[in-house]
Amino acid sequence: MERERLYLFDTTLRDGAQTQGVDFSVEDKTNIAKALDKLGIDYIEGGWPGANPGDTAFFNNPPELQNATLTAFGMTRRPGRSVSNDPGLSAILDAKTPAVCLVGKSWDFHVDVALGITIEENLELISDSIAESVRQGREAMYDAEHFFDGYKANPEFALACLKAAYGAGARWMVLCDTNGGTLPDEVERIVTEVLEHIPGSHLGIHTHNDTENAVANTLMAVKAGVRQVQGTLNGLGERCGNANMMSLIPSLVLKEPFKSMVDTGITEEGLKSVTLVSRLLDDILNRSPNLHQAYVGDAAFAHKGGLHVSAVEKDPRTYEHIEPQIVGNKRHLLVSDQAGRSNILAQLREFGLELDPKDPKVDRMLEEVKEREFKGFSYDGALASFELMARRRMGLVPKYFDVESFRVQVERRHNARGEIVSVTDAVVKVMVDGERYLSVGEGNGPVNALDAALRKDLGKYSDYIDDLRLVDFKVRILTSGTEAVTRVLIESTDKSNKRWFTVGVSPNIVDASFAAMIDSITYKLYKAGAPASLQ
Ligand SMILES: CC(=O)SCCNC(=O)CCNC(=O)[C@H](O)C(C)(C)COP(=O)(O)OP(=O)(O)OC[C@H]1O[C@@H](n2cnc3c(N)ncnc32)[C@H](O)[C@@H]1OP(=O)(O)O
Ligand SMILES: CC(=O)C(=O)O
Helix, strand or coil, rough: CCCECCCECCCCCCCCHHHCCCCHHHHHHHHHHHHHHHHHEEEEEEECCCCCCHHHHHCCCCCCCCCCCEEEEEEEECCCCCCHHHHHHHHHCCCCEEEEEEEEEEHHHHHHHHHHCCHHHHHHHHHHHHHHHHCCCCCHHHHHHHHHHHHCCCHHHHHHHHHHHCCCCCCEEEEEEEECCCCHHHHHHHHHHCCCCCCCCEEEEEECCCCCCCHHHHHHHHHCCCCEEEEEEHHHCCCEEEEHHHHHHHHHHHCCHHHEEEECCHHHHHHHCCCCCCCHHHHCHHHHHCCCCCCCCCCCEEECCCHHHHHHHHHHHHHHCCCCCHHCCEECCCCCCCCCCCHHHHHHHHHHCCCCCEEEEEEEHHHHHHHHHHHHCCCCCCHHHHHHHHHHHHCCCCCCCCCEEEEEEEEECCCCCCCCEEEEEEEEEEECCEEEEEEEEEEEEEHHHHHHHHHHHHHHHHHHCCCEEEEEEEEEEEEECCEEEEEEEEEEECCCCCCEEEEEEECCHHHHHHHHHHHHHHHHHHHCCCCHHHC
């Protein structure tokens, strides 16, 4: 059976811009549009020309796209205005994009409450606006807002809205689950009924994730016969978001029945780039990637349970539904209190260390991990600390320095202008090559001051750690055993841009931070091949 073409429509730059906390600059929009184009998306909805200066500027200077059709979004003409005398509609058409997508009502309740007009007049708004877009040479689409709720309330009217748009020349009628409350079986049933009136090759689906079913609803609609799907990168969008393109694309390309049913136009290379594109959006939004995002999250192919790792080592298909590389992701085998010997051996191999599985060191490492995790350590988020621990057990980590003591003093006082300021001083005493170094550092908090003091003078090691930077710092108070302890996770980097994570645990937050910091510095010295201290 020949596969039918399924068109991918991305609305990150329009519905995604309606996400709480998201505010794209024009440059962000341009970069995202280029990435979507490269990925192989068919339509890129760039925003709403005339709605705000950013969107207008984006359409005034649109990015050059190789594959995708740039689409301007907006609403049908306003009641009481003609298409030639509606500044909103004119702004959309003046953007001169090859395609326009106009949202219109399809729920009689909305026509009554939100627009306050008759249902007949609403049909005219739709047909007039679509006809004008077609007359001006645009590929026109009608976003049938609240279609599913509208269909359930008044199917004749909801269908009449679609027919008004279709009759006026719309290429696509997009069925929107605007409030996101429809469930997959309803979507399938309603789409099947709509197909008796409008061919699937002219129907699209736009879902929201308010019941966590946006992707499932989209897949059901495709299964039923729609041939355009709308979604956003990482599922951005109004309220709980839209259908996540990063999950839709791999499912449509790799899973049955879609694989045999539709052709999305996404190439093998495009599919491999989905993880990268997902991260690009997080970078632009300055957000931490969602570890647990399907297909593209860092944990999507991370195996923690000992039983899982043992089997994955024999054949990854035992616990993976696809190969991570297909979507540009990677497999991780984690070490934690859920680990077995297989986790330890697999992780050591990642470090380039081969140990005989029967070597007693493996059991001792496993015991140490479990004991320390019971005390509050967490190694699946602090691989550098685990690597140091494992290498120490194997006698591979030299002694670099000994911290004799440290002291921190936090002072909160008024400055000369009467403003409250907080100053922190730290003093650290370390022994290197049998010599004592005493350094004083100042910072905006204890960790910052200790970091400054420790790195001010570490004797012959100072040059090795010149470019080390602590980039993130996470604190958690936990109850381990019977006492409350603090766990500090530190993320460090250097000029090579490599990042490593270390952990410290103590009843005292400063002490826990210091321990994580010492691990970070030791890791850096080890990786740089620094010589041992002559003690
Ligand atoms: C389901 C969706 O996600 S649709 C997309 C929603 N996205 C956005 O709203 C983001 C961009 N929007 C905006 O910047 C502004 O809302 C604008 C510029 C479009 C309009 O701003 P304003 O003119 O101040 O109107 P406001 O937003 O307060 O209200 C919307 C008006 O459009 C009318 N309207 C709503 N939908 C439609 C429609 N499909 N066709 C015609 N008119 C409509 C409303 O009845 C209301 O009219 P009223 O002011 O006479 O009551
Ligand atoms: C058009 C749109 O975003 C919606 O109906 O949800």
